[in-house]
Amino acid sequence: MKRMINTVQPFYIFQLMLLMLSGCMKDKITKTYQIRTPVYEVLSQFRESIKSQPAAEMSATGKIAVAGNYIFISELYKGIHVIDNSDPSHPKNASFINVPGNEDLAIINNTLYADAFGDLVTFDITDPLHAEAKNFAANVFPDHSIYYYSGADNVNPDSINVIIGWTVRDTTVDYEPGGSVYPVYYAANCANCATIAANLSSSVNTGNSGTSGSLSRFAILNDYLYAVSYSQLRSFDISNKFSPSYKNSFTVDWHVETIYPFKGKLFVGTNNGVYMYDAAASPSNPTPLGAFTHVRGCDPVVADDDYAYVTINDSSACLGFNNELQIVNVKDLNAPSLVQSYQLTHPVGLSKDGNLLFVCDSKDGLKIYNADNVNNLQLIRQMKDGEAVDVIAMNGLAIMIAADGLYQYDYSDINNIHLISKL
Amino acid sequence: MYRRNFIIIAVMIFAAFSCFGQQKISMCHFQFHSINNVGLLEGQAGSAFHLQTINGVQYKSWFTGAGVGLDSYRYRTIPLFLDIRKEFGKTPNKILLFGDAGINFYWARDRDVKQFYSNDKIKNGFYGELGAGYKFRLNAKMSIIFSGSYSYKTLEETGGDYYYNMPFFLPGAAAYSPVAERIHYNLNRVLLKVGVEF
Numbered sequence: 001m002k003r004m005i006n007t008v009q010p011f012y013i014f015q016l017m018l019l020m021l022s023g024c025m026k027d028k029i030t031k032t033y034q035i036r037t038p039v040y041e042v043l044s045q046f047r048e049s050i051k052s053q054p055a056a057e058m059s060a061t062g063k064i065a066v067a068g069n070y071i072f073i074s075e076l077y078k079g080i081h082v083i084d085n086s087d088p089s090h091p092k093n094a095s096f097i098n099v100p101g102n103e104d105l106a107i108i109n110n111t112l113y114a115d116a117f118g119d120l121v122t123f124d125i126t127d128p129l130h131a132e133a134k135n136f137a138a139n140v141f142p143d144h145s146i147y148y149y150s151g152a153d154n155v156n157p158d159s160i161n162v163i164i165g166w167t168v169r170d171t172t173v174d175y176e177p178g179g180s181v182y183p184v185y186y187a188a189n190c191a192n193c194a195t196i197a198a199n200l201s202s203s204v205n206t207g208n209s210g211t212s213g214s215l216s217r218f219a220i221l222n223d224y225l226y227a228v229s230y231s232q233l234r235s236f237d238i239s240n241k242f243s244p245s246y247k248n249s250f251t252v253d254w255h256v257e258t259i260y261p262f263k264g265k266l267f268v269g270t271n272n273g274v275y276m277y278d279a280a281a282s283p284s285n286p287t288p289l290g291a292f293t294h295v296r297g298c299d300p301v302v303a304d305d306d307y308a309y310v311t312i313n314d315s316s317a318c319l320g321f322n323n324e325l326q327i328v329n330v331k332d333l334n335a336p337s338l339v340q341s342y343q344l345t346h347p348v349g350l351s352k353d354g355n356l357l358f359v360c361d362s363k364d365g366l367k368i369y370n371a372d373n374v375n376n377l378q379l380i381r382q383m384k385d386g387e388a389v390d391v392i393a394m395n396g397l398a399i400m401i402a403a404d405g406l407y408q409y410d411y412s413d414i415n416n417i418h419l420i421s422k423l
Numbered sequence: 424m425y426r427r428n429f430i431i432i433a434v435m436i437f438a439a440f441s442c443f444g445q446q447k448i449s450m451c452h453f454q455f456h457s458i459n460n461v462g463l464l465e466g467q468a469g470s471a472f473h474l475q476t477i478n479g480v481q482y483k484s485w486f487t488g489a490g491v492g493l494d495s496y497r498y499r500t501i502p503l504f505l506d507i508r509k510e511f512g513k514t515p516n517k518i519l520l521f522g523d524a525g526i527n528f529y530w531a532r533d534r535d536v537k538q539f540y541s542n543d544k545i546k547n548g549f550y551g552e553l554g555a556g557y558k559f560r561l562n563a564k565m566s567i568i569f570s571g572s573y574s575y576k577t578l579e580e581t582g583g584d585y586y587y588n589m590p591f592f593l594p595g596a597a598a599y600s601p602v603a604e605r606i607h608y609n610l611n612r613v614l615l616k617v618g619v620e621f
Binding site for chain 1: 465466467468497604605606607608609610611612613
């Protein structure tokens with residue numbers, strides 16, 4: 001043993017030296033990430049791209065509106081699909097209107113109104129396959145705006161830059177795990193790249209306007225377009241249809257979600273309830289009527305002469321916990337009262353045609369009720385074809401937008417409701 | 424590259440075991456040896472435990488074999504490597520120089536998993552070692568080896584869950600989301616080992 005110790009003694013020294021050297025050992029840790037520099041285009045140039053294009057694949061569909069033989073479906077933040085529905089059993093994805101930032105739409109006669117981030121774009125859809133942008137109302141939805149600096153008055157499209165893309169390059173920096181080196185995404189001035197959150201919709205209407213889904217945030221009533229977002233209800237005079245004129249804005253409630261026009265009245269759905277307004281007497285500044293508050297939740301609403309039908313769901317965006325259909329007596333709009341509640345799975349959009357009530361119940365599909373007796377709805381049929389989101393039912397045809405596309409059902413014979421097409 | 428290393432290592436292991444089975448046949452000049460080390464890694468991040476076993480064949484003063492280990496410096500890894508060593512000296516006790524090269528397989532610890540974002544991934548990296556040692560012969564079949572070396576390992580972490588920072592609705596943004604980032608770990612350590620060879 002002693003011999004071994006003596007023999008390896010020089011090696012102890014070697015190891016000791018190594019140990020001392022260990023203080024010189026440094027780890028080299030680097031982080032490589034992307035720097036993204038926005039590519040800008042002048043807004044006036046950018047607007048030239050807002051027009052009809054060849055049909056595009058539907059992927060993140062949102063709001064839906066029907067006008068004549070055409071169905072218009074919003075592709076979230078990208079534009080609007082135009083579906084030729086001359087033959088509902090064979091609908092054709094006919095064209096796509098490029099509208100960056102679009103969430104909502106509303107139609108009257110040959111005019112389509114759509115939001116494009118903070119702007120309101122008016123299209124002539126005399127030929128729906130060749131929609132032509134006729135007017136841009138700048139920054140009328142400032143809470144959705146990304147082009148304009150907050151509170152700025154300058155909305156001159158020739159002096160405003162819009163991000164149209166990004167150049168990406170890798171960069172490498174020293175990094176210490178647990179440190180605070182985070183990716184830098186904007187190398188250039190992007191002060192007006194405010195984030196927007198919500199998802200909006202389109203609407204039902206009167207007169208010659210198209211028919212929109214219950215998730216709509218746009219509504220046309222007589223010569224006025226109403227738009228809700230977050231807490232505001234805004235009115236636009238559209239008597240000159242291609243040149244909407246912003247009129248008024250006022251606060252409804254926080255988390256406003258949908259608006260539904262019916263016989264001169266506006267039903268505004270919020271996280272907390274349904275607020276009713278009379279738009280007949282003073283269309284630019286609707287008069288508040290009653291309100292029906294409920295448990296917190298997302299709540300599209302439709303109405304008829306006597307009742308409002310409200311779905312409440314527990315989407316995380318609405319911070320709710322309930323999933324139900326509520327029927328509210330609105331015979332006296334100043335004193336609405338709950339008539340009945342029905343538990344559902346995750347109800348979203350709905351539609352009413354005569355005594356038939358159509359409710360999109362997400363993965364449970366489309367549920368069709370006989371609503372003759374609101375105290376005791378009778379389920380006539382449940383169509384479990386897709387994850388139902390919103391529906392427009394009229395003239396024996398239920399047009400339903402689902403997570404995976406567009407479904408159409410023939411309900412002209414309520415004893416034989418059947419799927420006639422899926423796009 | 425990794426595939427080529429694997430093939431080399433597989434051939435070496437095959438050769439080692441072939442000769443192990445033929446040790447008593449005089450025509451075979453190769454001898455099977457197994458070297459089993461425990462060690463201490465010292466580096467910028469502190470000390471860490473190290474364990475390895477190397478099995479291979481000796482031909483005169485040269486030895487080559489395949490090794491596998493456990494390396495817990497910063498991130499736990501399993502190095503799988505090829506070892507080559509040369510002995511010097513005419514006495515039964517030998518000075519030796521050796522080098523290892525191979526692949527470092529990441530083996531997540533609970534604390535590492537918690538630290539990473541859900542879409543983070545750790546890629547396997549390189550493992551290398553260069554060192555010197557002293558082999559003290561206890562008897563005809565067994566020796567003790569003291570060694571010191573420079574040890575190097577790399578890892579690459581990819582991912583990063585910064586998707587929510589990206590204004591995804593802006594034109595052109597979707598094509599780049601989710602955001603990718605890469606963290607390269609080049610870890611330099613001193614490794615002191617003691618082992619048994621038989």
